[in-house]
Amino acid sequence: MGRVPRRVDHEERRRHIADALVRTAATRGLHAAGMREVATEAGVSLRLVQYYFGTKEELLLAAMQQLAAQFSDRVLARIQRMKETGSPASPRDVIAAVLTEALPADDERRTFTLVYTAYLALSLTDPALAISPLVRNSSVVRDAVAAQLRAAQAAGDMPGRLDPDLEAISLLTMSAGLGTSVIVGQSSAGQAQAVIDYHLRRLFPAYPPA
Amino acid sequence: MGRVPRRVDHEERRRHIADALVRTAATRGLHAAGMREVATEAGVSLRLVQYYFGTKEELLLAAMQQLAAQFSDRVLARIQRMKETGSPASPRDVIAAVLTEALPADDERRTFTLVYTAYLALSLTDPALAISPLVRNSSVVRDAVAAQLRAAQAAGDMPGRLDPDLEAISLLTMSAGLGTSVIVGQSSAGQAQAVIDYHLRRLFPAYPPA
């Protein structure tokens, strides 16, 4: 029973394969991202995908969690970058970071929005792919944004007549809606950013436009 | 070559089958709505589905268009109902009608939101199911809402400092985002309605809350 170090890093492999799933889903759609397709994209054999993820459901779930984790990391990195280059992350900056990162402005964020939407649609009817991670994550973000808004109100940066909870929901649903609007080509990323800036100016009248 | 009336109404049959597609998609998902599934749900044979829609792609497209048409009809009916019971459809009423109809508050609207989301996600990657009807429809609605907002500004019912175009985009993307938020169970229909009312009050300060 000697626990010997494996010759390969399982977690690294799983990440690599899950990443291939995400890439495939962004290109040909989540429904077309089969085991073989993912295996080819990852440059491994079908058997390997089976080995690291016993079943397809497990693969889908793992890829979804990884997608959420990557998004979260990018938001935090964006906030961190802001901290370094200036003031200590005002509520407005934090909220702007979340909203901007959710906007499909470059390939990475576009992939995120695309696959995220596909997962959402799939989990609406597929009971196995329970939306737990998606919804739970979104709720956490919503509460965090509402808290930031309350802090801004306490600091006098946001008018007291505005409702922090309703505004938080508004911002995030708008962000989601704008994301899909951009990927279907109905709006440009610039237009979407303009809408976001418009509401940020409304919420934080004292701040400069950008 | 005598054009004789057919023994069955083709359009009626097509509607019936397309409706079965929508019902199936709302329950088990659009990806699971195969020819056989739809045939069973419609109470006809597989061959009939093939007969009235030569290929699956045609069926999908027809059902999508029918879904959009039904939604449009319901919005118009709602506006018509308002006209009868009072004033001659103010811009605020028209906009409220659109936003409320897009909210999954009962089974019919829930089905619409559900299947609409599924179609949207599918068309993001499937080139055959080009998003033309979806996007085009949305763009028309967006322009109509913006026009209503401009009319309200001209009538003095909406503050002139607000941007009609950005507000129109905001309302509709918010509406879409709220819809998905409700069907995943993250928000209740009441909460979503509250958010909409909140923004309507902001845009039309003179109007009563309901």
Place this chain on the structure above:
DNA sequence: GTTGTTATGGTACGAGTGTATCATCAAGGG
């Protein structure tokens, strides 16, 4: 009454899917 078109049923085929099975290297423990 025959003939031809419309409308419907039954069924078979080929491609694709996820999963399971059998086989085989590589490597560390006794």
Place this chain on the structure above:
DNA sequence: CCCTTGATGATACACTCGTACCATAACAAC
């Protein structure tokens, strides 16, 4: 040096899907 265990390959098996094909009732036209 063998032998157990981890890691990988190739392939087979059910099953489902969309589509195509063949057969045949019902009714209109001549």
